[in-house]
Amino acid sequence: MRLATTRLLFAHWDRLRGERAAPIRGDIDPAHLRNVLADVFMLDAKPWQEGRVRLAGTRVCALFGHELKGQRLPQLWLDAESPEIARLIGAVTGGMHGVVASLIGETSGGRELDLEMLLLPVRPNASSQCGAIGSFATLALPTWFGVDAITSLSTRTLRMVERKPRSTCGFGRFTPAPEPRIQRGEHLIVLPGGKK
Numbered sequence: 001m002r003l004a005t006t007r008l009l010f011a012h013w014d015r016l017r018g019e020r021a022a023p024i025r026g027d028i029d030p031a032h033l034r035n036v037l038a039d040v041f042m043l044d045a046k047p048w049q050e051g052r053v054r055l056a057g058t059r060v061c062a063l064f065g066h067e068l069k070g071q072r073l074p075q076l077w078l079d080a081e082s083p084e085i086a087r088l089i090g091a092v093t094g095g096m097h098g099v100v101a102s103l104i105g106e107t108s109g110g111r112e113l114d115l116e117m118l119l120l121p122v123r124p125n126a127s128s129q130c131g132a133i134g135s136f137a138t139l140a141l142p143t144w145f146g147v148d149a150i151t152s153l154s155t156r157t158l159r160m161v162e163r164k165p166r167s168t169c170g171f172g173r174f175t176p177a178p179e180p181r182i183q184r185g186e187h188l189i190v191l192p193g194g195k196k
Contacts, residue, residue: 001100005036005137006118010098010161013120013133021096022121028133036135042122043073043131048094050074050086051131060136063105063113065149077153088158089119092132096121098161103136105150113142113150120161 001007016023038059045051056068074085098120105113119134
């Protein structure tokens with residue numbers, strides 16, 4: 001997980017799930033994701049099916065040039081990759097495994113954009129079916145953002161986020177950075193880490 005959006009969403013999801021494989025849909029509070037909400041999307045799905053986009057943030061919709069609500073997520077990929085992506089999403093919704101992927105988005109004009117996608121399972125509650133929460137993030141918005149739109153995705157790398165029990169000694173699992181506390185008027189977020 002290279003990008004701050006991906007890390008922040010994972011940290012929030014990981015904190016909500018506790019000892020469980022995934023959090024319950026009702027646990028997710030958009031107010032706690034306000035700093036990354038524009039890059040986040042949610043899927044409605046039955047277990048082992050890829051489902052459809054329930055909602056998508058403003059930046060996600062702007063990247064693709066249209067509202068994504070109701071669209072099947074695999075339709076965003078090249079036709080050759082779409083069936084494999086559908087199976088992968090089914091593994092997330094049915095197998096309760098997360099996925100982080102490095103993608104290339106291409107516009108109809110041939111422009112390319114490197115993206116990082118995170119897709120994490122969400123369990124159902126009494127009022128909603130299961131599904132997933134995810135994000136599309138990029139290091140920097142391109143100069144053509146809002147003028148041109150991504151028409152297809154292709155996958156560079158995929159990695160499953162392993163479902164490991166929490167370790168008391170802290171070894172053997174990814175430890176996400178805590179969610180930053182942001183005050184009004186602040187524009188930058190400093191995350192711990194880096195070179196010593």
